[in-house]
Amino acid sequence: MTCPDPDRVHHGVFAIIASVLSSAGIAWAADGPRSVTVEACTTCHGPGGISHGTMPTIAGMDSETLAEVLLAFRDGSLESTVMGRLVGPLSDEDIAGIAAYFAALPGADQ
């Protein structure tokens, strides 16, 4: 791994932080920047992220765990049946935002 340019990393991270925070601030509302994208998750994982079948419930999951799992699907370090074929185009911002969104939803036992 090459050593990243600290300035570039700093600016990239700053931009993503701003983006994720503003997404959260505007409300993962109807008009939040990833409100269309998160709809892609619930078609398989259940309405509101609560599963009624084999797929795991993702609502109420710890955001860091969910982000870590998505990143691992994306880099191939975690094997999957289908997730590895779905997460490739997700950016770091998408993953951070999706994780934050489902973490904030009430889980199955709430």
Add this chain to the structure above:
Amino acid sequence: MTRTGLTRRQALGLAGAALTAPILATPARAQAGAHIVVVGGGFGGTAAARAMRRIMPEVAVTLVTDAPTFTTCPFSNLVIGGLRDMSEIRFSYDALHNDGVKVRFDPAVALDPASRTVTLQSGDRLSYDRAIVSPGVDFRYEALPGVGPEVSERLPHAWKAGAQTILLRDQIRSMPQGGTVIIAPPDNPFRCPPGPYERASLIASYLNRHNPTAKIVIVDGKDKFSKQGLFMEGWQALYPGMIDFVPFSEHGGLKGIDADARRIETFFGDFKGDVINLIPPQQAAAIVLDAGLGGSGLWCEIDGLTFEAREAAHVHVIGDAAIVGDMPKSGFAAATQGKACAHAVAALLAGREPQRGILMNTCYSFVGPEYGISVAGVYRSAPDTNRLASLPGAGGTSAAGDLPELRRDEANYARGWYANLTQELFGA
């Protein structure tokens, strides 16, 4: 390092940081009194109607459809194969009533973009601010040699689930030992590209149990089909010698159909069956084409960001009736489009720019009751053309090879997929 130069630790930190801000699902605000008419109570229409009410509760939504219950095409092949009951694939619209969607069992017969009205079978006319139209497909019997719609009473299509599903199932059950089932799928494009081959698989599963010397012959309108390698691998593993695939190039197309004799004639020979599942070629449902939304073609061209028809403003067309970029004609794709379309319509009503989000499609097929395979795709509308294009680095089919654990897992996921999809559409 991740691809944008962000480390995993940093990405995790971001996910945590996002939590510190308020995350509230505050509904968007629409113009007062807006009325959305949704045409069609299938996967696309139902998903759109429910999402519309969830995103913009102050908007009035009326969904018009044919009947008080909906029978899903997905999983209807399990019914034909004797593995599920019809009651397990049939759903009511009660949950939509509870969401505040006005559901009318009075099908739409005409759409007039100029006056922004939908005319129902009863003669009632509904005015809309925006229409979301998801009417599915019609069969092009005129493209079959010498037969009309009545042919499906003898040679069922079973390509719209319900009475036709039962008809085909019962014909297979009463077939003589050692009989032949012919499946005749059309050329592309048509609803559910892997469907005929899942059907062949699950009929084979039934025959293996009850009529093991019977045969299945697929007389196809094309040379290649969806997930072909995986299906054929599964057929070899589970039903060796039972299913014969005859590509278009080997028969040259249908020349005649004798429903009484249960025989189809092709340019290079005849095929005699005991049961014939004749799946006609398809086009967008008449309401779309009659309204001029097909242009000079058989399907509706749309804008991939808003789903608005190219030929008419304020009319959004989703699902099998539309050409949705690279997305396939599947129930799951229609549901995904229904939700994305509701977001776009909400944005337009609120005077905002619609979002360019990511859409996904995942279609599972059963090769056997415990043998599942899948195809997936990820899509986003291109910034220059708004065409919904497949994104690189994603999608594709399940891995090939002798992988029994993966096949079993995917059969389990297929059941979960159906449970969650139908819960989102029809569940409380």
